[in-house]
Amino acid sequence: MGPDKDRFQVIIKKLRDSGHRITPQRMAIVKIVATSEDHPSVENIYDRIKKDYPTVSLATVYKNILLLKSIGEVAELTFPDGSNRYDGRKTTPHLHVICVRCKKIVDADMDNLDEIAKKIEVDTDYKIIDQRFEFFGICRNCMKN
Amino acid sequence: MGPDKDRFQVIIKKLRDSGHRITPQRMAIVKIVATSEDHPSVENIYDRIKKDYPTVSLATVYKNILLLKSIGEVAELTFPDGSNRYDGRKTTPHLHVICVRCKKIVDADMDNLDEIAKKIEVDTDYKIIDQRFEFFGICRNCMKN
């Protein structure tokens, strides 16, 4: 069982355990956010789902993304232009590196993100529940043009 | 001359040098983003400006924030709920620590943010031009309630 299929199962179980119903539409949405490597927008998710469920509505996608955010199983990235992308693949904190031209997003790992969070908790007296590390730049491909 | 007044002058000079006109409305907007310690929203800025310039329009605030963003003199923070706040006080990268209940924002410094950016550049082959480090949590005051 690959890590993606794993993520799907984990999220479904968490939904079921917290008393939420597992509808076909919901499963399809979870599958997409749990397996997409390209950080899709709500519109992207909507388009992909319509292949299998042509009658699904945008509102349903929004409602489910909201639900998944509320249980902490998808991360939301906001671009400088205001558009949002979603990432449901990882629970461990990681960096996003975003090309401001072509909007390609690459993940990067950093070993000591947890340490930083702990230090911030001590310094500021906030109880940290989430974090978002984003770098904006221009990818190698766009640099050529 | 305090650092806030300094920031105001720096931004005004940069605007002038790049051929932009210095209108009273623009000065008022720059003054607010350069000196506000509480990371105001566009609405906040609008409300504060109306004390001195009752006829100023929201559109003008938006246009000027857009301009200040485009020349890199204000940073935009986006909340999990989608609302935006602005910070024109610092140019050096720093962390924002945000209370998700009362929305209070605290700044935190971290010595090696530049090093991290350099490492990311090498690892990903992106030319990094901006970065955003945000921690979401609950502040001590909200924790009591």
Place this chain on the structure above:
DNA sequence: ATTCCTGCAAAATCTTTGCAGCTAG
């Protein structure tokens, strides 16, 4: 059987745009 969920349309929110008149340089 009973809640919760879906899908539709309408509403709400936030931001941008078009344009006529004004003003800084």
Place this chain on the structure above:
DNA sequence: CTAGCTGCAAAGATTTTGCAGGAAT
């Protein structure tokens, strides 16, 4: 003077909401 800026209103874009019918448990 005259290019750029402002203020108004309208349009655009994105996300949320209300509600009736339908589906999961």
